[in-house]
Amino acid sequence: xxxxxxxxxxxxxxQALAEAQEIKQERYKYQHLGKxxxxxxxFFNNSLRTRLSTQKAAMNLGMNVIVLDVNAGxxxxxxxxxxxMNGDKSEHLLEAIPVMGxxxxxxxxxxxxxxKDRDYDYAETVLKQFIQYSGKPVFAxxxxxxxxxxxxxxxxxxxxxxxxxxxxxxxTWAPHCRALPQAVPNSFAQWMLAAPNVDxxxxxxxxxxxxxxxxxxxxxxxxQKTAFEGADFIYAKNWSNPGVxxxxxxxxxxxxxxxWTVDTEHMxxxxxxxxxxxxxxxxxxxxxxxxxxxxxxxxxxxxANREISCSVVLKRMLEAL
Ligand code: AN0
Ligand code: CP
Numbered sequence: 643x644x645x646x647x648x649x650x651x652x653x654x655x656x657q658a659l660a661e662a663q664e665i666k667q668e669r670y671k672y673q674h675l676g677k678x679x680x681x682x683x684x685f686f687n688n689s690l691r692t693r694l695s696t697q698k699a700a701m702n703l704g705m706n707v708i709v710l711d712v713n714a715g716x717x718x719x720x721x722x723x724x725x726x727m728n729g730d731k732s733e734h735l736l737e738a739i740p741v742m743g744x745x746x747x748x749x750x751x752x753x754x755x756x757x758k759d760r761d762y763d764y765a766e767t768v769l770k771q772f773i774q775y776s777g778k779p780v781f782a783x784x785x786x787x788x789x790x791x792x793x794x795x796x797x798x799x800x801x802x803x804x805x806x807x808x809x810x811x812x813x814t815w816a817p818h819c820r821a822l823p824q825a826v827p828n829s830f831a832q833w834m835l836a837a838p839n840v841d842x843x844x845x846x847x848x849x850x851x852x853x854x855x856x857x858x859x860x861x862x863x864x865x866q867k868t869a870f871e872g873a874d875f876i877y878a879k880n881w882s883n884p885g886v887x888x889x890x891x892x893x894x895x896x897x898x899x900x901x902w903t904v905d906t907e908h909m910x911x912x913x914x915x916x917x918x919x920x921x922x923x924x925x926x927x928x929x930x931x932x933x934x935x936x937x938x939x940x941x942x943x944x945x946a947n948r949e950i951s952c953s954v955v956l957k958r959m960l961e962a963l
Contacts, residue, residue, distance in 0.1 A: 643957035645773060646781035647766075647788055649829075649836045655797070656838060658954060662798045665953045669702045672953075675960040676705030681945050682746035683709045683783065686753040686768070691921060692783045692791065695948035696750055699956055702949075708746060721768060735771055743776035748959050752783040755823040757893030760885045762855065763787065763823075781960050787853075789825045794951035795835035799839065799944045800875055803916055808839045809874035810913070814866060815846035816902050816928040818880035821895055826920050827881050828856040835859055845869035847897040851886045866902060870911040877918045878904050878928050905930040909938065916940045 643651060652658045665671065669685060681700040682691065693709065700707045719738055720731040727734065730866055742749065751772050755763040763786040771782045782788050800811060812829055827844075831852060834842040843861045844852070851862070862868040870876065885892025903926070909915060915927065919937040925931055935942060 643955070644779050646790055646866045646955045647769070647785070648790065649793070649833050650792070651790070652958075655836060659795070659798060659801055659862055661954050661957075662794075662947075662950050664689055665957070668947075669953065672957050672960075673702065673704040675957060676700065676703035678706075679704075679708045679748070679925050679954070679960060679963065680708060680746040681748050682742055682751065683707065683750045684742065684772075685709070685711045685783075686713065686751075687784075688782070689752055691948050692738070692752060693946075695784060696700050696914070696952050698949050699749070702830050702953055703956055703960060706855070710742070719769075730946070735768070736775060736803075739755035739772055739775040740777065741905045743778045746778060746850045747963060748956065749778050750751050750783040751775050751780060751785060752886040753785050755786040755825065755883055757821050757823065760889065760892040770871070777863060779962070781955060781959065784823075784825050786823070787825055788829045788832075789920070790833070791948060791951050791955065792826060793829035794955070795944060796830060796877065796918065796920070797833050797837055798950055799918065799940060800837075801961065802947075803940055804874060806874060808841055810841045810843065810872055811875045811877060812869050812873040812904070812912075812915075813842065813877045813879065814869065814904065815850055815897075816878045816880050816904055817900055818895075818924060818927055820881050821882035824852060824881045824884050827852055827879050830877060830879070831860055832856045847899060847902070849887050849891065849896055850881065850883060852881070852884050853886055866952075867907070867911055870908055870915070871914040873915045875918055876897050876904060876909065876912060876915050878923075879919065902925075903927060903930065905931055906932050907938075909933055909936070914938065920943055921945055
């Protein structure tokens with residue numbers, strides 16, 4: 643595997659899920675694969691889970707790991723071509739990327755959407771520059787529009803916790819005090835629609851429609867209660883306005899309706915549904931204390947599966963070097 647961005651990059655999902663279970667049983671089975679190979683992780687944004695789980699997965703595979711927090715110690719990077727660089731940015735990404743590529747075998751990139759210019763974000767400008775100029779295989783650690791390591795971990799978790807052959811999985815918008823990207827819900831929708839046995843329903847306020855390239859074929863239900871009825875899994879996430887219905891709203895908070903917060907009443911509408919969230923989560927905005935602390939909350943095993951999803955991805959990338 644030369645890159646990991648969209649669900650298609652992984653090929654057959656049943657095979658990938660089987661590989662995930664194999665690695666979960668025996669995490670060090672492939673530790674010879676990464677000998678003398680270096681992973682470089684580049685963070686333009688904060689992280690807890692991605693940083694730790696990706697490093698752990700790489701160590702399980704015997705790799706060396708270098709982490710760079712671009713905003714903590716590196717030169718401030720210019721990302722636009724044609725700019726007269728007389729401001730605070732000392733280096734251009736177009737030199738920095740090939741230099742980074744000299745020191746490693748595989749690169750992971752975290753670079754969130756700026757949420758100001760929809761075309762720039764949805765063109766995945768930064769990620770594409772890494773692919774084009776680093777000369778190395780690149781994987782997304784949440785980029786402007788996708789978070790595939792999270793979605794793969796979510797799928798592994800749903801496979802492990804489902805009690806019916808074809809679970810009803812509900813992706814629900816929930817309120818938040820800051821504008822967040824659409825990467826997590828985009829990838830979650832893309833992966834659930836590609837999964838062999840998932841009945842996906844998406845619920846959100848009017849105007850929050852996700853980009854159809856990720857949701858085509860999904861059932862959209864604007865009434866949250868109707869969506870929740872009979873659900874086996876509730877996957878909560880805030881996202882800012884995707885600007886699909888009204889381009890001027892892109893990246894804005896256009897709904898603050900706290901009736902969307904997932905509380906015990908919401909969960910009572912489900913089929914004893916499990917609660918999921920990618921984390922970090924702001925309690926009592928997205929989900930109440932009661933729900934996230936309940937026995938039906940599987941947010942911790944979900945996070946634990948980030949090590950597993952990443953192990954499969956890095957194993958595949960090492961095999962292709
Ligand atoms: C990020 C987001 O919503 O995309 C990362 C989630 C994994 N969350 C925050 O910035 C709080
Ligand atoms: N879920 C997730 O990617 O978390 P971090 O932002 O902490 O990496």
